Amino acid sequence: MDSLSGAPRSLFFVAYPSFEAWQKDNDATNNNATLSAALDRAAVADGDLLTGYESSTYVYREDLSLRAGVDIPHMRFFEISRFVVRPGHEKEFEDLAKMYMSAYEKTSPDTHWAVYQSMYGVDNGGVYLVMTPMKSLAETDQGIADSKKFMSALGEDGMKKLGELTAASLEATQTNIFQINPHNSYPLDEWVKANPSFWKPKPAAPAKKPEAKPAQ
Numbered sequence: 738m739d740s741l742s743g744a745p746r747s748l749f750f751v752a753y754p755s756f757e758a759w760q761k762d763n764d765a766t767n768n769n770a771t772l773s774a775a776l777d778r779a780a781v782a783d784g785d786l787l788t789g790y791e792s793s794t795y796v797y798r799e800d801l802s803l804r805a806g807v808d809i810p811h812m813r814f815f816e817i818s819r820f821v822v823r824p825g826h827e828k829e830f831e832d833l834a835k836m837y838m839s840a841y842e843k844t845s846p847d848t849h850w851a852v853y854q855s856m857y858g859v860d861n862g863g864v865y866l867v868m869t870p871m872k873s874l875a876e877t878d879q880g881i882a883d884s885k886k887f888m889s890a891l892g893e894d895g896m897k898k899l900g901e902l903t904a905a906s907l908e909a910t911q912t913n914i915f916q917i918n919p920h921n922s923y924p925l926d927e928w929v930k931a932n933p934s935f936w937k938p939k940p941a942a943p944a945k946k947p948e949a950k951p952a953q
Contacts, residue, residue: 738815738915748915793858795866797851801834803841804849810924810931812870816877818912822863829906830865836891836899844886847879863908874914 738748753759766772783790799805822830834852841848855864871877888896919936929936 743913795853801852805851810928833902
């Protein structure tokens, strides 16, 4: 994904069903001399282009996610919100997230997101990502309208409680929009099959040279 807001950067995501599966993938790469050599050459080439690089590991929090099983092969954008939770206030953050889940579940049937909690990496610990995939940025417009329904559903007392939990639990927040870059992606075969025109677009035809006119 390439950023459309915030710092100019690209994010690469690799998913595993378990840490054991992650190890097996690393072992397979290390045991493949040709692949390992190719990755080493690519890393050297990247070094001349990158201003920075970091990696982090997050685990999926199903209990804080809402309708996360969406049609990823047909998505184009991701809204990613990063929450830094104050040490010792994870319970308040979970209560806050569940208030959002409960209200949006009742008022907005199309609203969805997936939550991931940091485990390893830079600034890990107390960091949560809320990821909302979108087919188009028009869903952001709809989200603004849905937020009014959300506030109405909570009422005055609910909004007061929401503010208290936010102040108690959150140290910092940031939200940005990213666009999926199919040219730099290595998608699952089923994603390509579901939407080949996006994930494997045909290369542009070379421009035709103008025909030479005979000299007068």
